[in-house]
Amino acid sequence: MKRGSHAAIRALLAAAAGFALAAYVSLAAGQGATVTPRKGDDFRAVYADTQDVAEGKAVAQGSCAACHGLLGQSSIPGIPHIAGQRAAYFYLELNAYKAGKRSNEAMTRAVKFLSDQALVQVSAYYASLEPARPAPLRGAVSRQSPSTGTTFSARLSRRFSTR
Numbered sequence: 632m633k634r635g636s637h638a639a640i641r642a643l644l645a646a647a648a649g650f651a652l653a654a655y656v657s658l659a660a661g662q663g664a665t666v667t668p669r670k671g672d673d674f675r676a677v678y679a680d681t682q683d684v685a686e687g688k689a690v691a692q693g694s695c696a697a698c699h700g701l702l703g704q705s706s707i708p709g710i711p712h713i714a715g716q717r718a719a720y721f722y723l724e725l726n727a728y729k730a731g732k733r734s735n736e737a738m739t740r741a742v743k744f745l746s747d748q749a750l751v752q753v754s755a756y757y758a759s760l761e762p763a764r765p766a767p768l769r770g771a772v773s774r775q776s777p778s779t780g781t782t783f784s785a786r787l788s789r790r791f792s793t794r
């Protein structure tokens with residue numbers, strides 16, 4: 632083979648590699664909603680101490696409570712309950728909003744000027760709270776039997792009683 636054709640093949644291979652990389656990058660970008668955590672720090676909020684939780688409460692009071700409530704149980708339609716989510720999830724999502732990788736204008740505005748430490752603390756604080764109780768299912772069967780007035784479990788235990 633002549634030198635010229637070697638060069639042509641090399642150029643072709645380089646172009647193919649470039650194309651594969653571009654395809655990979657655009658695929659990865661399409662996955663959305665997460666940021667790549669910096670080495671070793673994605674679990675920082677999980678290991679926050681009580682001091683961090685207390686300081687996180689102050690952050691929540693100033694930056695989040697107007698929408699999510701100080702207890703993380705929202706009373707505003709369209710604003711999610713957040714209490715009781717995992718700290719690592721909070722931290723990841725708050726960083727995603729901050730970086731604009733998860734897009735929501737209200738949230739991006741809320742976290743834009745918070746420091747990394749404040750995000751760790753507010754994550755630990757909301758993670759420490761009890762989650763909102765789900766509303767009872769509509770049409771759920773009552774545990775009280777309408778015919779006998781005994782509870783379902785009482786009837787069950789009678790049924791399986793060996794006496």
Ligand code: HEC
Nearest residue numbers: 694695698699709710711713721724735737738741742753
């Ligand atoms: C102006 C109102 C507003 C403020 C202030 C606000 N949020 Fe939000 N938050 C929202 C809305 C609306 C959403 C839903 C956005 C979405 O669907 O991505 C949301 C979503 C979230 C989510 C994602 C919930 C999930 O299940 O994925 C988290 C976590 C969160 N907020 C935490 C916070 C924290 C922490 C603060 C304070 C630093 C804060 N928010 C301040 C309105 C607000």
